[in-house]
Amino acid sequence: MFRRDTTAESHFRIEVRTWLEANLPLALRGRTARPPPAELMPWYQALSRKGWIAPHWPKHYGGMGATLNEQIIITEELARIGAPQLPAQGLNHIGPILMKFGTEAQKAQHLPPIIAGTVIWAQGYSEPGAGSDLASLSTRATLEGDHFIVRGQKIWTTWGHHSDWMFALVRTDPQAQPRQAGISFLLLDLRSPGIRIRPIKTIAGDDEFSEVFFDDVVVPAENLVGKLNDGWRIANALLGHERLASSNPQFPLMALERIKTMARASGVIADPAFQDRLAAASINVTALSALFSHAVELTNNKHSPGPESSVIKIFASELLQTLNELLVQAAGGHASTQNPITTNFGVVDVAAPFLQSRRVTIYGGSSEIQRNVLARRVLNLPS
Known part of the structure; x- marks a missing residue:
């Protein structure tokens, strides 16, 4: 892409490519929708046994502790072979958050199963009346002695109906001003009594999302991450991880290959105007890879991407839409x-x-919200 492998990195790339060719089932290659758990989790667990499921995690938490370039190589090789999208809420979201904000007991309980692929996590942020305006969430968690009572609803929960646990933002102080000051970060066992989960079928025909209802659900107080009413600070840290993870160039790279295949088949690859659009798309995918590399390097050096993560979220998401529009033109x-x-x-x-x-x-925050974030927090423009 935008860099050359060293001799050692070239050997590592060959190792990754050879292992993927030998171990990724043909039925999982090139899938545009995430396969169901019965098909996908054995592959997740195979990556775990190899030691490659969490290249970005430190070794002492069970990760690979890979260098930046090794992480890029793995991403590029997964894209080349058409590997399926893994459930990432554990690996990319709650895992890093627990490493930073969790208690030792929370880390010991939750990090090993994420690595092993024996537990699937969901994110409980959006609600019917609180999407981009997350501070207006209304799901309540009332502290009663050694436990919380949770009442409310979450929606657009990725793989909620397949998940074992959820990390969620809940309102613990309804009187707090500003509203963000009354929000806490809880871990919820989705097998708890009082939880109902209903899948949502999307326009694409998949059921990636679900809505989750909490009817007087008892949650132990030790499942609170960080301090009471300090969930907004943790949520912002997590959103940085989410925006970075959702900008992984693996999927634009795979989209680019689909475009080339379709263009060859339809004959439009010979059209100079289409070649120009394809070249521009290829350049932008390379630019995304470089931007992602820079963001990963900052994260690896314990520099939070902060509001600048909105830049890569906007660029990556809008690029993926542009690529799929080009795929339609090719077809x-x-x-x-x-x-x-x-x-x-x-x-x-x-x-x-x-x-x-x-x-x-x-x-992960709409493009409109991301632009507002950049305007206020990076460019210091007036509200």
């Missing part, structure tokens, strides 16, 4: 076909990734 009249298209150059799914990409500028 021409076949673009509306609901099922994957079989060509002489391989099978290409066009409709599903295009529809799935519509949501990427919303989750």
Whole structure:
């Protein structure tokens, strides 16, 4: 991409590529939707046994402790082979948050199962009346002695119906001003009595999301992460991790390969105007890889990306939409076909990734909110 491997890195790339070719099942390659747990988690666990499930985690927490360039190599090789999207709420969100804010008991209980792939995590942020305006959330957690009573609802919860645990923002002081001052960060066992989960089928035909209802759910007080009413600070730290993780160039790289395959099959690859658009898209994917590399390097050196993470979130999400629009152009009249298209150059799914990409500028904070963040916190523009 934008860098050259050293001799040692070249050997590592060969090792990764060879192992992926030998171990990633053919049925999981090139999938545009996340496979169900019964198919996906054995692959997750195979990566775990190899020691590659968490390249960015320190070794003393069970991670690989990989260098920045090793992390990039793994990302590029996963994209090259078309590896499926893993459930990342544990690896990229709550895992790093517990390392920074969790108690020793919380780390001991939750980090090893994340690495092993025996527990799946969900994120409980959005509510029917609180999406981009997260500070207006209304799910209540009332402290009663040694436990909280949780009442409320979360929505657009990725893989909530497949998850074992949820980390959630809850309102613990309804009178606090500003509103952010009355929010806490809780860990909830989704098998607890009083929890109901209902999947949501999306326009793409998948059921990635769900809505979760809490009816007087008892949550032990030791499941509080950080201090009472200090959840907003933790949430902002987590959003930085989320925006970085959702900007991983693996998926734009895979989208770029789908475009090239479809363009060869349709013949539009010979059109100079299309070649120009494809070249621009390729340049932008390379730019995203460089931007992601810089952000990962900052994180590895314990520098929080902060509000600047909004830059990469905007660029990555809008680029993925642009790539899928280019894929539709490459497919021409076949673009509306609901099922994957079989060509002489391989099978290409066009409709599903295009529809799935519509949501990427919303989750993790909409593009509009990201621009507001940059205007206020980076450019110091007036509200």
